[in-house]
Amino acid sequence: MTAQILDGKALAQELRAGFKERVAALAARGQKPGLAVILVGEDPASQVYVRNKVEACAAVGLHSGKWAYPADVDPAVVLAKIAELNADPRVHGILVQLPLPRQFDAAAVLEAISPEKDVDGFHAENLGALVQGNPRFIPCTPYGVMKLLEKGQVDLAGKKAVVLGRSNIVGKPMALLLINAGATVTVCHSKTRDLKFHTANADIIVAAVGKPRFVTADMIKPGAVLIDVGINRLADGKLCGDVDFDGCKAVAALITPVPGGVGPMTITMLLANTIEAAEREAGL
Numbered sequence: 001m002t003a004q005i006l007d008g009k010a011l012a013q014e015l016r017a018g019f020k021e022r023v024a025a026l027a028a029r030g031q032k033p034g035l036a037v038i039l040v041g042e043d044p045a046s047q048v049y050v051r052n053k054v055e056a057c058a059a060v061g062l063h064s065g066k067w068a069y070p071a072d073v074d075p076a077v078v079l080a081k082i083a084e085l086n087a088d089p090r091v092h093g094i095l096v097q098l099p100l101p102r103q104f105d106a107a108a109v110l111e112a113i114s115p116e117k118d119v120d121g122f123h124a125e126n127l128g129a130l131v132q133g134n135p136r137f138i139p140c141t142p143y144g145v146m147k148l149l150e151k152g153q154v155d156l157a158g159k160k161a162v163v164l165g166r167s168n169i170v171g172k173p174m175a176l177l178l179i180n181a182g183a184t185v186t187v188c189h190s191k192t193r194d195l196k197f198h199t200a201n202a203d204i205i206v207a208a209v210g211k212p213r214f215v216t217a218d219m220i221k222p223g224a225v226l227i228d229v230g231i232n233r234l235a236d237g238k239l240c241g242d243v244d245f246d247g248c249k250a251v252a253a254l255i256t257p258v259p260g261g262v263g264p265m266t267i268t269m270l271l272a273n274t275i276e277a278a279e280r281e282a283g284l
Helices: 008-027 044-060 075-086 106-112 124-131 140-151 171-180 195-200 262-281
Strands: 034-040 063-069 093-096 160-164 184-188 204-207 225-228
Touching: 008 044, 008 140, 008 262, 034 044, 034 075, 034 262, 044 063, 044 262, 063 075, 075 093, 075 106, 093 262, 124 171, 140 171, 140 225, 140 262, 160 171, 160 195, 171 184, 171 204, 184 195
Parallel strands: 034 063, 034 093, 160 184, 160 204, 204 225
Antiparallel strands: none
């Protein structure tokens, strides 16, 4: 068996082509979706992520603004900017790039964003709506994973799914989305005993642990679906995921690559959430 590759880059391009039509429809009503991005500090990875997000906005016709602050900025300055952006009708989505420096209470910063503009889906109100099965904004990475599963025609109802990782950004919302789709979900993490028992019985595995090639072929059952959320840089500079791609592709039925799998979908779903926010504002 050789697994079918779930190509996130191709799906992202397909979805973004449709976004342009939605943006054009909004423009005809005098509305141009806008995303505001706040970056604090000089973290190289964060700078790359923000640049990619700004470029993606321009490519589909969204306008974006970036506010960059030094690492030692007073949190009150950033909170004041968020309040200003909350009140700006030209801004439909606000994103604060994580992680933040130590002097910040990250939870307080995320809660300061208006729930109606929280296109990352991290505000407690939006996470609560997700728990209830009626989300306003779905966190972008789990949202992208669901779109990949949909593209792969994976029937989730009644399937056993294992989520590796319990972060608020990926693991927890991912589990909720799978539950809402009818899967039977187990969330595993660093304290899980006999991890292989859980993964070897799973129809679907979503790996988000931040450990290079952590999931190996002997941990999965034949025909499993493997979604690799991880992105790790090795000593030689190459990127790899949390899944041992070369080993697992001989056992799995479907698998995402790194790079080119979940990564492109994360930014794509950020665009989707921003456009949806503008459509709500326009009454569409």
